[in-house]
Amino acid sequence: MRITVTVDGTGYTDEVEPRTLLVHHLREKLGKTGTVVGCDTSNCGACTVHLNGQSVKSCSVLAVQADGGEVTTVEGLARDGQLHPVQQAFRDNHALQCGFCTPGMIMQSIDLLADNPNPDEEAVREGLEGNLCRCTGYQNIVRAVRDAAGHMRPGAGPEAEQVADGERTTTGVGGDA
Amino acid sequence: MTAMAEPEVGRARVRKEDERLITGRTRWTDNIALPGLVHMAFLRSPTAHARITAMDTSAAKEMPGVIAVYTGDDLDPGGEVGMPNAWPITPDQKTPRRPMLAQGTVNFAGEAVAVVIARSAAEAEDALAEIDVDYDDLPVVLGVDDAVADGAPLVHEDMGTNKSAEWIFDSAEAGSGGDVQQAISSSEVVVTRRFRQQRLVPAFMEPRSVVVDPTAPQLTMWSATQVPHILKTMVAMTLGLPEHQVRVIAPDVGGGFGGKLAVTPEECAAVVVAQKLGKPVKWTESRSETMVSAHHGRDQMQDITISASRDGTITGLKVDLLADMGAYLGIVGGGVPVLGAFMFNAIYKVPAYRFSCTTVFTNTTLTDAYRGAGRPEATFAIERIMDELAAELGMDPMELREKNWIKHDEFPYTTVSTLTYDSGNYEAATAKAMQLFDYDGLRREQRERRERGDRVQLGIGISTFTEMCGLAPSRVLGSLDYGAGGWEHAAIRMLPTGKVEVVTGASPHGQGHETAWSQIVADQLGVGFDDIEILHGDTQSSHKGLDTYGSRSLTVGGIAVVKAAEKVIAKARKVAAHLMEASEDDLEFADGKFTVRGTDTSTAIQDVALAVFAAHDLPEGVEPTLDSEAVFDPENFSFPHGTHLCATEVDTETGRVRLRSYVCVDDIGKVINPLIVEGQMHGGLAQGIAQALFEEAVYDEFGTLTSGTFADYLLPSAMDLPSFTTDRTETAATSNPLGVKGVGEAGTIASTPAVVNSVVDAVRHHGVNDIEMPLSPMRVWRAVHEGDAAAGGPGAEAGGGLGSIDSAHGGAQ
Numbered sequence: 001m002r003i004t005v006t007v008d009g010t011g012y013t014d015e016v017e018p019r020t021l022l023v024h025h026l027r028e029k030l031g032k033t034g035t036v037v038g039c040d041t042s043n044c045g046a047c048t049v050h051l052n053g054q055s056v057k058s059c060s061v062l063a064v065q066a067d068g069g070e071v072t073t074v075e076g077l078a079r080d081g082q083l084h085p086v087q088q089a090f091r092d093n094h095a096l097q098c099g100f101c102t103p104g105m106i107m108q109s110i111d112l113l114a115d116n117p118n119p120d121e122e123a124v125r126e127g128l129e130g131n132l133c134r135c136t137g138y139q140n141i142v143r144a145v146r147d148a149a150g151h152m153r154p155g156a157g158p159e160a161e162q163v164a165d166g167e168r169t170t171t172g173v174g175g176d177a
Numbered sequence: 178m179t180a181m182a183e184p185e186v187g188r189a190r191v192r193k194e195d196e197r198l199i200t201g202r203t204r205w206t207d208n209i210a211l212p213g214l215v216h217m218a219f220l221r222s223p224t225a226h227a228r229i230t231a232m233d234t235s236a237a238k239e240m241p242g243v244i245a246v247y248t249g250d251d252l253d254p255g256g257e258v259g260m261p262n263a264w265p266i267t268p269d270q271k272t273p274r275r276p277m278l279a280q281g282t283v284n285f286a287g288e289a290v291a292v293v294i295a296r297s298a299a300e301a302e303d304a305l306a307e308i309d310v311d312y313d314d315l316p317v318v319l320g321v322d323d324a325v326a327d328g329a330p331l332v333h334e335d336m337g338t339n340k341s342a343e344w345i346f347d348s349a350e351a352g353s354g355g356d357v358q359q360a361i362s363s364s365e366v367v368v369t370r371r372f373r374q375q376r377l378v379p380a381f382m383e384p385r386s387v388v389v390d391p392t393a394p395q396l397t398m399w400s401a402t403q404v405p406h407i408l409k410t411m412v413a414m415t416l417g418l419p420e421h422q423v424r425v426i427a428p429d430v431g432g433g434f435g436g437k438l439a440v441t442p443e444e445c446a447a448v449v450v451a452q453k454l455g456k457p458v459k460w461t462e463s464r465s466e467t468m469v470s471a472h473h474g475r476d477q478m479q480d481i482t483i484s485a486s487r488d489g490t491i492t493g494l495k496v497d498l499l500a501d502m503g504a505y506l507g508i509v510g511g512g513v514p515v516l517g518a519f520m521f522n523a524i525y526k527v528p529a530y531r532f533s534c535t536t537v538f539t540n541t542t543l544t545d546a547y548r549g550a551g552r553p554e555a556t557f558a559i560e561r562i563m564d565e566l567a568a569e570l571g572m573d574p575m576e577l578r579e580k581n582w583i584k585h586d587e588f589p590y591t592t593v594s595t596l597t598y599d600s601g602n603y604e605a606a607t608a609k610a611m612q613l614f615d616y617d618g619l620r621r622e623q624r625e626r627r628e629r630g631d632r633v634q635l636g637i638g639i640s641t642f643t644e645m646c647g648l649a650p651s652r653v654l655g656s657l658d659y660g661a662g663g664w665e666h667a668a669i670r671m672l673p674t675g676k677v678e679v680v681t682g683a684s685p686h687g688q689g690h691e692t693a694w695s696q697i698v699a700d701q702l703g704v705g706f707d708d709i710e711i712l713h714g715d716t717q718s719s720h721k722g723l724d725t726y727g728s729r730s731l732t733v734g735g736i737a738v739v740k741a742a743e744k745v746i747a748k749a750r751k752v753a754a755h756l757m758e759a760s761e762d763d764l765e766f767a768d769g770k771f772t773v774r775g776t777d778t779s780t781a782i783q784d785v786a787l788a789v790f791a792a793h794d795l796p797e798g799v800e801p802t803l804d805s806e807a808v809f810d811p812e813n814f815s816f817p818h819g820t821h822l823c824a825t826e827v828d829t830e831t832g833r834v835r836l837r838s839y840v841c842v843d844d845i846g847k848v849i850n851p852l853i854v855e856g857q858m859h860g861g862l863a864q865g866i867a868q869a870l871f872e873e874a875v876y877d878e879f880g881t882l883t884s885g886t887f888a889d890y891l892l893p894s895a896m897d898l899p900s901f902t903t904d905r906t907e908t909a910a911t912s913n914p915l916g917v918k919g920v921g922e923a924g925t926i927a928s929t930p931a932v933v934n935s936v937v938d939a940v941r942h943h944g945v946n947d948i949e950m951p952l953s954p955m956r957v958w959r960a961v962h963e964g965d966a967a968a969g970g971p972g973a974e975a976g977g978g979l980g981s982i983d984s985a986h987g988g989a990q
């Protein structure tokens with residue numbers, strides 16, 4: 001099937017097998033290897049991206065379901081060389097060790113802050129329940145998310161990532177189109 | 178004069194590693210793509226023990242995209258290749274051959290029996306279903322007690338036994354203490370317990386992955402491994418390759434926790450397949466494959482007896498272990514429980530001690546190193562039985578510990594298991610922890626809740642632990658029959674522009690070595706933190722090393738870095754003296770500058786580096802280089818210690834456990850970076866607490882792993898853990914120039930018994946004196962309501978650990 005997906009602001013048109021998962025399309029076809037796979041039961045959240053402004057586990061979405069959609073990955077968060085406040089907070093608070101869960105954690109954290117701009121500890125823990133980290137014990141991740149909340153402008157959530165039509169690059173490097 | 182620069186060591190530097198990791202500019206092994214790359218997928222045995230009577234791969238070979246299908250006999254016609262076991266714990270240890278792909282029999286469910294190579298990973302996976310294997314089932318051996326019973330069926334028939342080895346330490350024989358049997362029979366109080374260390378899955382988040390490129394004379398292997406150097410040497414030895422034509426790269430590695438301390442059949446098969454096809458190959462496992470085929474950890478039955486006089490003075494300690502090795506021995510294998518042998522006596526003055534360990538085969542995934550490796554098991558048993566002894570004596574458990582521990586003025590202290598603890602201050606760590614925890618206040622609340630028969634009871638758990646870190650003095654490893662040494666290598670390259678490259682043999686996979694090593698070198702050489710680059714994990718740039726495990730990187734590898742820096746300075750001093758026309762003895766080195774004492778004539782080490790690069794004007798006989806390397810072999814282990822206190826609320830009507838507070842004060846010696854230390858503590862605590870409350874690898878009676886996915890194996894999520902209060906005391910290690918002790922495993926080692934002690938303490942008045950791990954609500958409830966001495970049994974099923982799992986779906990109630 002032929003699909004067109006905008007990923008991190010660039011449009012890509014490709015032939016994909018109907019069974020291809022979005023995460024595999026991102027990693028293998030588009031070279032978006034910042035997004036990773038940690039499990040095969042949709043439990044770990046390592047693959048979390050934003051699809052049309054909502055966080056999704058990209059291992060449980062088919063690439064064809066993203067046709068015509070906009071995807072933001074961890075690679076598309078920094079703007080003009082500036083880290084996203086959540087990225088910055090993860091760094092400042094030592095919220096990562098091996099970093100494998102980090103792309104998913106960051107994407108999920110942004111989503112949860114969009115829903116709740118000033119979450120308490122309990123709300124952060126609840127919002128991250130679907131993302132597993134084996135290294136950090138979560139304490140610094142929780143701290144980072146709350147720290148980021150203090151630095152984020154309202155409206156800096158996933159909707160802000162959607163690219164206006166005029167700004168979109170139509171053909172991405174690395175796509176098949 | 179400028180002011181002395183603030184030292185880098187001790188600063189809470191944010192990590193150098195993070196910028197790439199938070200922006201997705203990562204280099205996981207699975208990211209690697211090479212021209213013509215083909216993909217491997219393994220067919221794994223669904224049955225735990227069977228003879229393979231027939232295998233038909235012809236249909237699979239016809240599948241779209243398939244390039245080849247190989248069986249064990251195809252890869253190793255002579256049946257000679259076996260994965261290495263580097264630690265034969267006794268001369269007569271039985272070590273069955275562990276092939277790349279099963280040949281003749283399969284010995285655990287998940288063992289690979291065939292491999293498909295196809296143009297895409299999906300096509301390789303598809304073709305697996307077309308391979309036809311006939312299995313003739315054999316009796317399945319599960320559980321150490323059954324495995325060693327008379328007449329038990331055998332995992333490896335040709336060995337004639339399920340026992341691999343028996344390893345014994347006896348203080349009477351070693352001359353380090355008395356005869357334990359005598360001590361026990363003449364003591365006023367004797368407490369005996371049987372503790373079960375359930376089987377755990379290391380569960381690093383990045384699944385294992387390997388890429389092999391055979392297209393150049395030097396074969397290159399990328400692997401998600403903790404041990405690229407060991408892997409290089411072992412792959413060469415195992416497969417008979419010339420070692421100098423193998424290069425191993427561990428790029429970004431997503432956690433290990435001992436689980437990637439391995440030389441795997443999949444890695445070796447990838448090399449053989451790549452060579453056969455002359456093409457680069459890749460294998461990345463699914464999580465379900467990790468669960469059944471990457472090694473597990475723990476899994477011991479511990480029979481422990483402690484004796485004491487009525488006043489609480491310990492008189493003897495006897496430990497008998499049965500350790501489940503699974504179907505084969507991994508690279509460390511039986512060495513894991515043996516490491517524990519030195520830690521059962523912990524921080525206590527034990528006059529008589531005997532330890533025996535029998536390593537046993539069963540038809541399960543093999544067990545090997547998992548965070549702490551032997552030491553958490555030992556610490557659990559001693560800290561649990563200290564609480565039981567206190568209960569027996571009617572003493573406060575902290576008082577009992579204090580009565581028996583080594584006092585701060587008794588260091589250095591040689592223990593009954595012959596280790597010499599260089600330093601420590603258990604009193605100081607304990608005092609600080611008790612105060613942060615409000616020990617007295619919580620005891621008061623506990624009394625009140627008991628008196629009013631509150632449904633929710635409060636428990637307080639203590640763990641005053643130590644561990645041996647910094648594996649290891651090579652001579653000690655030699656005396657234990659380990660196959661290698663315990664040194665570490667470092668090199669420093671002074672570049673012409675004044676920048677510095679540091680090569681380390683340690684191989685980080687989340688620990689933050691790039692940051693910590695930069696801090697160390699910045700202080701040693703007086704160069705900027707950002708002017709230092711740390712090179713690691715590629716045997717071509719970092720050609721020598723023994724990698725990262727056993728909390729050894731800083732205490733061994735970090736010291737090698739210091740030694741290399743000292744050599745750089747010694748070389749630079751000669752040149753600086755020559756350039757400034759002064760005598761070497763008149764030079765002082767501080768903040769990166771050589772200064773002629775008593776003058777303001779100075780030259781920076783960067784200027785010396787440039788002068789050496791130009792080499793126009795060097796003193797007679799001086800080589801034009803400042804580059805230096807060092808190999809550090811520690812004299813002794815290091816011994817971090819700490820006091821961990823855990824308060825739990827136990828709902829006696831539902832069996833649910835809530836962690837109310839967790840305080841730990843650890844003494845890990847000098848700290849390079851407190852931010853990193855705190856992170857290590859948090860992560861370690863999470864894993865140790867998870868053992869106590871949530872995790873277990875469960876097999877059914879057929880030898881099928883029923884907790885084989887992240888849906889069933891309950892890694893704690895953010896919802897399942899509290900925030901921890903972590904603090905430190907600082908007693909410098911005397912065994913190394915930085916005074917460091919290591920922190921990687923402390924949290925995991927200490928926390929498990931603190932949690933279990935706390936829960937047992939909460940319900941002890943219901944007649945409970947033990948609950949088997951993980952402490953699922955069902956087990957806790959049963960213990961409370963049936964007054965079971967040792968509530969094990971039901972609750973062990975997959976999903977049994979978390980109260981949040983819906984009972985209608987097979988979880989705990």
Ligand code: FES
Binds near residue numbers: 039047058059
């Ligand atoms: S990869 Fe684990 S949830 Fe998607």
Ligand code: FES
Binds near residue numbers: 095
């Ligand atoms: S940082 Fe390693 S899994 Fe989260």
